[in-house]
Amino acid sequence: xxxxxxxxxxxxxxxxxxxxxxxxxxxxxxxxxxxxxxxxxxxxxxxxxxxxxxxxxxxxxxxxxxxxxxxxxxxxxxxxxxxxxxxxxxxxxxxxxxxxxxxxxxxxxxxxxxxxxxxxxxxxxxxxxxxxxxxxxxxxxxxxxxxxxxxxxxxxxxxxxxxxxxxxxxxxxxxxxxxxxxxxxxxxxxxxxxxxxxxxxxxxxxxx
Amino acid sequence: xxxxxxxxxxxxxxxxxxxxxxxxxxxxxxxxxxxxxxxxxxxxxxxxxxxxxxxxxxxxxxxxxxxxxxxxxxxxxxxxxxxxxxxxxxxxxxxxxxxxxxxxxxxxxxxxxxxxxxxxxxxxxxxxxxxxxxxxxxxxxxxxxxxxxxxxxxxxxxxxxxxxxxxxxxxxxxxxxxxxxxxxxxxxxxxxxxxxxxxxxxxxxxxxx
Numbered sequence: 095x096x097x098x099x100x101x102x103x104x105x106x107x108x109x110x111x112x113x114x115x116x117x118x119x120x121x122x123x124x125x126x127x128x129x130x131x132x133x134x135x136x137x138x139x140x141x142x143x144x145x146x147x148x149x150x151x152x153x154x155x156x157x158x159x160x161x162x163x164x165x166x167x168x169x170x171x172x173x174x175x176x177x178x179x180x181x182x183x184x185x186x187x188x189x190x191x192x193x194x195x196x197x198x199x200x201x202x203x204x205x206x207x208x209x210x211x212x213x214x215x216x217x218x219x220x221x222x223x224x225x226x227x228x229x230x231x232x233x234x235x236x237x238x239x240x241x242x243x244x245x246x247x248x249x250x251x252x253x254x255x256x257x258x259x260x261x262x263x264x265x266x267x268x269x270x271x272x273x274x275x276x277x278x279x280x281x282x283x284x285x286x287x288x289x290x291x292x293x294x295x296x297x298x299x300x301x302x
Numbered sequence: 303x304x305x306x307x308x309x310x311x312x313x314x315x316x317x318x319x320x321x322x323x324x325x326x327x328x329x330x331x332x333x334x335x336x337x338x339x340x341x342x343x344x345x346x347x348x349x350x351x352x353x354x355x356x357x358x359x360x361x362x363x364x365x366x367x368x369x370x371x372x373x374x375x376x377x378x379x380x381x382x383x384x385x386x387x388x389x390x391x392x393x394x395x396x397x398x399x400x401x402x403x404x405x406x407x408x409x410x411x412x413x414x415x416x417x418x419x420x421x422x423x424x425x426x427x428x429x430x431x432x433x434x435x436x437x438x439x440x441x442x443x444x445x446x447x448x449x450x451x452x453x454x455x456x457x458x459x460x461x462x463x464x465x466x467x468x469x470x471x472x473x474x475x476x477x478x479x480x481x482x483x484x485x486x487x488x489x490x491x492x493x494x495x496x497x498x499x500x501x502x503x504x505x506x507x508x509x510x511x
Contacts, residue, residue: 098312098314098331099314099315100308100312100313100314100315101308101313101314101315102313104315106308108308108310108313110310111435111438111439112431112434112435112438112491112492112495113307113308113337113491113492113495114495114499115306115308125431125495125498125499126431126434126435126495127431127432127435128435177459180459181458181459184458184459184461184462186458189454189455189458189459192451192455193455196451223312223332224331224332224333227311227312227332227333227334228332228333230311231311231334238442238445238448239448239451241402241445241448241449241452242448242451242452242455243452244395244398244452245399245403245445245448245449245452245453245456246452246455246456246459247395248383248387248395248398248399248452249367249378249383249452249453249456250456250459250460251387251390251392251395252378252383252386252387252399253367253369253376253378253456253460254369254376254460254463254464255376255386255390259371259372259374260371260463263390263392264392264395268395269394269395272394272398279442283442287310287311287312287332288310288311288312288313290312291311291312291313291314291331291332292313
């Protein structure tokens, strides 16, 4: 198998903002003025540190209340999981499922997928590049959908504010959870999937 | 004639010169979407953007949701919601809501109009490349479609507590979400920049490389 005809093999770097092919020695794109790098600088280190930050924030996001409802002197505290249970009790199984997927499954799956991808760059150089690229694209795409729960809290807080009767307040988890979502979004942006393919190209080089 | 594009997923060079109107190109090695060519792309982008701007103005002018419980009523408008959150002392929440669902999308729409009008007229306006660059950098941070799902979930949650009525603004925002998403997906990054470069080179042939 011959080496793939990549931009890097011809000494070209691609601008992430405008797709222009620029000689790898240049640092600024002549077309749009963005910074150009052959590969995202320190991609794995940046991604990993953001992933660890997000993983730590994930704990308060699930332990502390996301929403506090004060109605007529009584206080009702609900966590993310508590919100899902409440929706099931109200009989809204589809909506409970949406929240469960968006707030529990997606962040966990995204964190796991990103850890796996970072690990795989140096540990799986020979196979599975195509499915792993697909996994990365999926993880990048679904990330922002986890913001649903944060928006739900914001809407309820803004809407339900009837004098001293009923007041809804956001809990610590609302902020930590927003942090988890935003930080994993940045982590996904910092991961460079081309690093996986570089390993493959390097191996083919050494075989020929 | 060749038109090379490097795949953002695996760095493979692919020639996309022969794309016909409406055709998409995918990377043969990793399957990543590369580009889609449409000869009337900017017309579509401008049409969706104008529709989205009108719908956004409508959704800012009318009540979004109203809520009634034990004789008391409260009305939420999109315009006032971030300010209300700010007044209740929830500054971070107010800023996130304002940025992700109103300010960033509105700014993106203005940028879309600012670039599509000169591109359709064939004028290489001096702000073209700076605006386009900003537009693509902001793209990830518009969360209008996520917000609309959030609204539906909140409706289910408070339906047990009180009577909730959807205002005109909600429907306008839902339609705005569709137009906004269509405008952003129609604008193809690669084709857009190729057009800008062609415009700028046509204006100053001596600068063409």
